[in-house]
Amino acid sequence: MKSYSCRRILPSICVLIILLFSLSSCSSSSQAAISSAVEEASGIPTSSFLFSDATWDTTSDELEGLENKSISTTSFLGHGDKSYAFNDVSFNNLIGTNTYTYRGNQLWKVTFHYQGHLETEKSDAIIAKLKETYAAPTIDKSDLNENGTGVWLEWHLEAVNITYMYVSGSASNNNVIILAYELPDSQIPAIDSSSRNGDFRIGYWGDSIDTINYYETAEYQGTAADNSGLVYNGTVSGYAANIVYYFDSSEKLYKGGYQITEQYSQGASYIVAYNTLKENLISKYGTPTSDLKKNLSSLASYTDEGSALQLGYTVYQCCWETETSNITLGMLSQNYEINLILGYEDLNYESSPDTTGL
Structure with a gap:
């Protein structure tokens, strides 16, 4: 049974974006050619890896049959x-994990990973097999410790790079072995997202998780705390921001948002950032359908705007509506921490009713 691996981060983003919306109603190269190039250039066998019978043209659909077991985890990596x-x-009297990494449909990295107690002799046996198969390593970055760990060997061949590492953890039963095969950069498919001017960044409403993972080039961070979205680091209008794509129960994109991560000591600086984003949104989408600054406390009138924001006395919100989207820019303070959020939501999205237990 497949399960999805993730880092659960940014638990407040989903809540904040929902709060903002509720404030108002508003391809690849031929792998046969790659294999042939490797064999011709180096004379090494390329039909399989030392720890797997896969080849570079093995598809993801073929992996379970090849490994003769179900996938343990599937991870989106950006x-x-x-x-x-x-x-x-x-592999070689060790029980570990095989990981296959694809870009689109192209397998480009295969890794064996072991962690646990390990006698140095078993590492030596793997190194001997690597040297027998691929000759002497191209680069040796090893810095050996008394227990024989600290091994770092690399083979840079015509059409494949191989890395072997044997390192020691904090305890004797926490040694780690990593053996990785990678295609060179020239053989990994380039992703062109320049034509995807979507409803939210490169995403169109209804896109799958795979599609967003494929085209988004910002730095991938993991998933939102409830596993409902993919999280990236990037910028919007020059401001550093967390970028979140949200998916419904059918794993279709229906919402996205930015959480500005710039840190200022004064509330007035956040107001400047808010107004800059607001003006840029007006330039793109026109006059907002609503534009409000709401006092949540009568104390707001007794202090300056920056302090009122910082103390949670005021909240700011602007809304726009396009043919496909509701757009909300909002700013508020929670526990003396100012949150500046820009959210996009599918205008035509209707959540499925909860029929659990009926």
Whole structure:
């Protein structure tokens, strides 16, 4: 049974964006050619990796049959990369994990990972097999410790790069072995997202998680705390921001948002940032359908705007509506922390009714 691996981060983003919306009603190269190039250039076998019978033209649909077991975890990695891990695989008398990383449909990295107690002799046996198969390493960055760990060897061949590492953890039963095969950059498909001027960044409402993972080039961070969205680091109008794509129960994109991560000591600086974003949105989408600054406390009139914002006395919100989207720019303070959020939501989205237990 497949499960999705993720780092659960930014638990407040989803809540904040929902709050803002509720404030008002408003391809790849031929792998046969790659294999042929490797064999011709180096004379090494390319039909399989030392720890797997896969080849560079193995598809993700073929992995379970090849490993003769179900995928343990599937992980979105950003920049078009998606990996499939198989636990409890055997290689050279070690039980570890095989991981296959694809960009689109192209397999470009295959890794064996072991962690646990390990005698140095077993590492030496793997190194001997690597040297027998691929000759002497191209680069040796090893810095050996007394227990024989600290090994770092690399083979840079015509059409494949191989890295072997044997390192020691904080305890004797926490040694780590990593053996990775990677295609060179020239053989990894380039992703062109320049034509995707979507409803939210490169995303069109209804896009799948795979589509967003493939085209978004901002730095991938993980998933939102409730696993409902993909989180990236990037910028909007020159401001550093967390970028979140949200998906419904059918894993279709229906909402997105920016959480500005710039840090200022004065509330007035946040107001400047808010107004800059507001003016840029007006330039793109026209006059907002609503534009409000609301006092939540009568104390707001007794202090300056920056302090009133910082103390939670005021909240700001602007809304726009396009043919496809509701757009909300909002700013508020929670526990003396100012949050500046820009959210986009599918104008035509209707959530499915909860029929659980009926």
